[in-house]
Amino acid sequence: MTAASVAAGRAAVICAVGAALPPHTVSNADLTARLETTDEWIRSRTGITQRHVAGADLSTTDLAVRAGAQALADSEPVTVEALVVATTTPDRCCPATAPAVATRLGLTGIPAYDLAAGCTGFLYALTTAAGLIAAGTVRTVLVIGADRLAALPDPEDRTTVPLFGDGAGAVVLRHGRADEAGALGPVVLGSDGAGAGLIRASRPGALHMDGGEVFRHAVDRMSTASRQATAAAGWELGDVDRLVPHQANSRITAFVARRLGVPEDRQLSNIAETGNTGAASIPLLLARSAADGRLKPGHRTLLTAFGAGLTWGATTLTWPGLSPQPPTQRSRT
């Protein structure tokens, strides 16, 4: 193999997706029974009608294993050589989630690590995984975003409880050519610790969020990162067939899409059914949209996210031909 062909084979290509949602759902009506809020307020302000919430018997690790297993089952035959788990809500401080997930997936021995970048975690994880491939360290990486955000808000806080849900999503990245469908385009990532106080939680049940400032930063950062990522890929914004924004709030994503000039029929969304699932949100939306046909092979796809940190990012890819399944909602693995 020549040097040129080695380099050409070091792009990171998505070759499978997987998703897992807890079987238990909490509707807006369930929340209005115990909080001073209304279904109309939640829907008009957030776009959310229900969220999936894990019980005590379903950990972040469990969700990650299920999403990862589904991605591996749907993948072309590959040998996974590394695992990255993006999560802000690991089951414990120490040890990390990823080694346990790797072992439960039959991957004991591979490098496996966690990465925390709030709701941008999945894009950060994709980028570091693509870096492992580009460096020639490994040829195939399983990337999982898994979060249990429903446990973060103060249970009595009517403004934040409705926003969050639990879930996990996964993709398999393999080495390949930069010009093939599924290859990740240039990535834009950023952070700003001066905004650390805008979304913070010292422990579960103690989330503080400055909704107004988060809104302003999220719209600015996601639209700017999206412009930069599309320009770096050599695309015009008008080339974007599908916008896949982190599902934080339908109002935020509507503002981002309007700034970018992406019409409604090119925006993908599942926030109504899942709420904000943190690092899981983008892979969950990819899996769901690929399964229901709204995301088709050949679609020029723009991913963008914003989260606690503050963190943000965006990247592009042409959607590959996959055969994804609906999210697994088994009560037991």
Add this chain to the structure above:
Amino acid sequence: MTGDLTRILTDDLKLPADRLTDDASLDHAGFDSLAVVELSVLLTDRYGIDISDSDIKNAATLGRLDLLITTKRNGR
């Protein structure tokens, strides 16, 4: 109120149309802190005018808010 502001408040901010009168306070119309920020961002995006959160919050009525926006737009 001008049609432009009415449309923004009903279509974009999803505030209840039956509360949108000239003499209604922002609280009565259903403005919360997020709606204030949304309106500020939207006015910048749509009309290129800069009206701060506190300017919006300090408007005593929707009629006053409308006047503030119209003045800024005409002053560009």
